[in-house]
Amino acid sequence: MQTNGLKVNELSVFYGEKEAVKKVSLSFAPQTVTALIGPSGCGKSTFLRSLNRMNDTIGGVRTTGEIWIDGVNINDPSIDVVELRQQIGMVWQRPNPFHKSIYENIAFGPRYHGIKKKKQLDEIVEDSLRKAALWEETKDRLHNSALALSGGQQQRLCIARSIAVKPKIILMDEPASALDPVSTSKIEELIAELKKEYCIVIVTHNMQQAARVSDRTAFFYMGKLIEADSTEVMFTNPTQKETDDYISGRFG
Amino acid sequence: MNAKTADRIATVVIFAVAAFIVLLLIGLLGFILVRGISHISWDFLTSAPETIKAGGGIGPQLFNSLFLLVLTMLITVPIGVGAGIFMSQYAKPGRLTNSIRLVVEVLSSFPSIVVGLFGMLVFVQKFDIGFSLLSGALALTVFNLPLMVRITEQAMSGVPREQKEASLALGLSRWKTITSVMFPIALPTIITGTILAAGRVFGEAAALLFTAGMSSPRLDFTDWNPLSPFSPLNPLRPAETLAVHIWKINSEGLAPDAAEIAAGASAVLVITVLLFNFGARWFGRYLHRKFTATR
Amino acid sequence: MEQPAVKGQKVAFVKPHVREEWIGRIYTTLCILFLIVTIVAIVYFVASKGLSTFFKNGVNIGDLLTGLKWNPEGEPPLFGALPFIFGSFSTSLLAALIAAPLGCCAAIFMTQIMPGVGRKYLQPVIELLAGIPSVVYGFVGLSVIVPMLRAIFPGQGIGIMAGSLVLAVMILPTITTIATDALAALPSGLKEGSFALGATRWQTIYRIVIPTTLPALLTGVVLGMSRAFGEALAVQMVIGNAPHIPRSLFESTSTLTSAITLSMGNTITGSAHNNALWSLALILLTMTFIFVFIVRVLERRNHR
Numbered sequence: 001m002q003t004n005g006l007k008v009n010e011l012s013v014f015y016g017e018k019e020a021v022k023k024v025s026l027s028f029a030p031q032t033v034t035a036l037i038g039p040s041g042c043g044k045s046t047f048l049r050s051l052n053r054m055n056d057t058i059g060g061v062r063t064t065g066e067i068w069i070d071g072v073n074i075n076d077p078s079i080d081v082v083e084l085r086q087q088i089g090m091v092w093q094r095p096n097p098f099h100k101s102i103y104e105n106i107a108f109g110p111r112y113h114g115i116k117k118k119k120q121l122d123e124i125v126e127d128s129l130r131k132a133a134l135w136e137e138t139k140d141r142l143h144n145s146a147l148a149l150s151g152g153q154q155q156r157l158c159i160a161r162s163i164a165v166k167p168k169i170i171l172m173d174e175p176a177s178a179l180d181p182v183s184t185s186k187i188e189e190l191i192a193e194l195k196k197e198y199c200i201v202i203v204t205h206n207m208q209q210a211a212r213v214s215d216r217t218a219f220f221y222m223g224k225l226i227e228a229d230s231t232e233v234m235f236t237n238p239t240q241k242e243t244d245d246y247i248s249g250r251f252g
Numbered sequence: 253m254n255a256k257t258a259d260r261i262a263t264v265v266i267f268a269v270a271a272f273i274v275l276l277l278i279g280l281l282g283f284i285l286v287r288g289i290s291h292i293s294w295d296f297l298t299s300a301p302e303t304i305k306a307g308g309g310i311g312p313q314l315f316n317s318l319f320l321l322v323l324t325m326l327i328t329v330p331i332g333v334g335a336g337i338f339m340s341q342y343a344k345p346g347r348l349t350n351s352i353r354l355v356v357e358v359l360s361s362f363p364s365i366v367v368g369l370f371g372m373l374v375f376v377q378k379f380d381i382g383f384s385l386l387s388g389a390l391a392l393t394v395f396n397l398p399l400m401v402r403i404t405e406q407a408m409s410g411v412p413r414e415q416k417e418a419s420l421a422l423g424l425s426r427w428k429t430i431t432s433v434m435f436p437i438a439l440p441t442i443i444t445g446t447i448l449a450a451g452r453v454f455g456e457a458a459a460l461l462f463t464a465g466m467s468s469p470r471l472d473f474t475d476w477n478p479l480s481p482f483s484p485l486n487p488l489r490p491a492e493t494l495a496v497h498i499w500k501i502n503s504e505g506l507a508p509d510a511a512e513i514a515a516g517a518s519a520v521l522v523i524t525v526l527l528f529n530f531g532a533r534w535f536g537r538y539l540h541r542k543f544t545a546t547r
Numbered sequence: 548m549e550q551p552a553v554k555g556q557k558v559a560f561v562k563p564h565v566r567e568e569w570i571g572r573i574y575t576t577l578c579i580l581f582l583i584v585t586i587v588a589i590v591y592f593v594a595s596k597g598l599s600t601f602f603k604n605g606v607n608i609g610d611l612l613t614g615l616k617w618n619p620e621g622e623p624p625l626f627g628a629l630p631f632i633f634g635s636f637s638t639s640l641l642a643a644l645i646a647a648p649l650g651c652c653a654a655i656f657m658t659q660i661m662p663g664v665g666r667k668y669l670q671p672v673i674e675l676l677a678g679i680p681s682v683v684y685g686f687v688g689l690s691v692i693v694p695m696l697r698a699i700f701p702g703q704g705i706g707i708m709a710g711s712l713v714l715a716v717m718i719l720p721t722i723t724t725i726a727t728d729a730l731a732a733l734p735s736g737l738k739e740g741s742f743a744l745g746a747t748r749w750q751t752i753y754r755i756v757i758p759t760t761l762p763a764l765l766t767g768v769v770l771g772m773s774r775a776f777g778e779a780l781a782v783q784m785v786i787g788n789a790p791h792i793p794r795s796l797f798e799s800t801s802t803l804t805s806a807i808t809l810s811m812g813n814t815i816t817g818s819a820h821n822n823a824l825w826s827l828a829l830i831l832l833t834m835t836f837i838f839v840f841i842v843r844v845l846e847r848r849n850h851r
Contacts (some may be wrong), residue, residue: 052421054417054420054421057416057417057420059344059345060345080562080565082423082424082425082564082565082568083423083562083564084423085420085421085422085423086422086423087423088421089421089422090417090418090421092414092417092418094414096412096414096415096417096418097418098415098418098419098433099415099436099437108419108422108432109422109423109424112422112423112424112428113423158418161418161422162421162422165422165423255746255747255749255750256747258747258749258750259747259748259749259750262748262749262752262753263660263748263749265652266652266655266656266660267656267660269648269649269652269653269656270652270653270656270657270665270669272649273649273653273669273672273673273676273719274668274669274672276676276716277672277675277676280676280679280687280716281675283687283691284683284686284687287690330578331578331581331582332578333578334574334575334577334578334579335575335578335579335581335582337575337578338575338576338578338579339579341575342572342575342576343579352579352582352583354839354843355582355583355586356582357839358586358835358836358839359582359585359586359589361770361773361774361777361835361838361839362589362777362832362835363776363777363778363779363804363831363832363835364777364779365777365779365804365807365808365828365831366589366593366777366828366831366832366835367589369593369807369811369825369828370588370589370592370593372811373592373596374588374592377816394585394589397582397585398582401582424564425564425565425567425568425571426568426571427567427568427570427571427572428564428567430571431571448678451678452678454680455678455679455680455681455682455683456680456681457680457681457682457780458681458778458779458780458804458808461808461811461812462811462812466812495680495682496682498682498683498686499682499685499780499784502682502685502686502689502784503783503784511690514686515686515690518682518683518686518687521680521682521683522679522680522683525678525679525680526675526678528678529674529675529678533671
């Protein structure tokens, strides 16, 4: 389930007449974490949501440009989005487990994709929960409601849920912004662990977090990609003035 | 008059109106129940009505009302839920959707007597079903559908967006997302609304006068073959419901105890509708507790 | 030799998730189509039946709308429906006039004065009032309101006043619910600003709250009227059903709905009398459209 990464070419997203993302070109390497940073409303979340065509589900959104995954332009109208989304996991700002049991939350996706045997499903559930560092806490209550978990546990469950369908890429939209510091650090550890297998794109407004978890950082401002480079370079020696201003806290 | 006095008077008036409305309901229910309950007995609830003698009951009417309600809901719920899902999930915002919404709104404000006339013309005469439970159920479906659509649409739109997106992001089709993730979350609201709608259907009479008819054959409650003309289960037989019965004895009742029968039947009708109301309330609260409980 | 292979590939089965999506789409689309077909059918049938009075039976539209005499079985038959139209308008207007102030007061009570008590007691009361079937209202009207009016005023007690009182109670929930929603949706800053200027609660309500919510309050009143206009049995039971324009509020008269209710079962399909009743139904239907149109206009003003 490895990927050669993701290559975005001149991607623009329009809400009606408004251009929310303006001709962004950006590559994401496999087994790396790329952080998208920028002030709110800069288009980073919209950009992220266009990578798995989630913006299609909102009426009145138009996306132009190319998104290449392993030689396929997934922004082509003829692409089967349902199959595409199976390859791209997504985690949201607020934990959003299904109103089902912990077990069902994870087994739901794989079962839909054709895995019917109980034993196989059990394995996937355990494996996913282990990867999300949630197995020890939940193995005795797999059939309790997922809504009874704490916020941080719910978020890790959501991560487990998305890796259960074996994606190549995981998109995270401010995954820790609704959590307490302890839960946040657990999520960050988890991201570091997951990057061994997946290509991860994370949107964050927290620059320390971007510095801690990411290998590469891309700075968005007013719908444009200002610059993207290795995280170290971005935080110590950015080439653009806006980046410098933002990172040093002069606006945003 | 200074502002303080005006304020005081207005407050008193508003309080008085609020109290008046509460008293109105108490008086109304009190009147119906006090007048009617003394007449309710097992015999009254189960025996057949008499046309010119005293001592008739409302057994067949009560059965007809319940049977008709079940038939109506069997037809209404699948169509109403489907249309509501379409409106909330598949209809793209725009001119067409707005016109469909207008259609639903117009249909919901049609007078029920007009719906009844339409049912008479189309179901009774054109489809040649005759005055029957089925015609009545179809007319009530037309009468009830807009409400069902609105209930479903609102309940589905109330499902958090993140739930829908989480399912889509796992690579599930929209339909699977709707049926397996969104619908279960919307279900409590839909059920509560449906129970209330059922109460409305149970009390409706105007749409039934010319569709289900104003008379019942002598029912044979030992004959459970749905094809037999005297079987209570035959959906193609004419059926006078409780609400229609109340209207009929009030306007043309010949039995000497018509007033008492009307009172008793009204009490039964109101009690049933109250049960639906409290049932919906209780069920809504129960589900709310169940879903918000920490465990 | 290669041809069949290519063909075989093309036949490849439809993916399950695509098929299931189509099933869902087709099912829900059929449901909504059913709804649309129904309303088109209602309008078509009522209109074609109702208009045949004029085209087939040769009755003049003007005569029907303004004629004072309704005697469809007479010689010559007379189809003057003005008494019914008058009865429908006067009962529903009067009902709205009675119910509107009550409903608005109840809404003010529930949102501005005692929201806690209002939500806990008044709200369920209003909902229960909405749940009581119309025949029960008719029955109570017949056994309470009519004798009461008979005792106080000259006449038999039946008539426009009895009908309006029954209808007023029936449409009270509609008006109250919509008014409550409108008042509750007011931004709280609006009221606080007025209080800060030293206005009393009542001054705030009638200078700020009511004027800003007026279109919504009117929407409620129009919807209530629309419901009253179309209500059949409760009115028919207390209005007396004499087909003439009454000289007082306490004299027997009739409405469009009660004329249909009483006579439709006793006429032969296709006869002039029967068609004339369908014409009355067509008037009802037209009025429904007009009411919906007014509500739409009011709502548009409300959103501005």
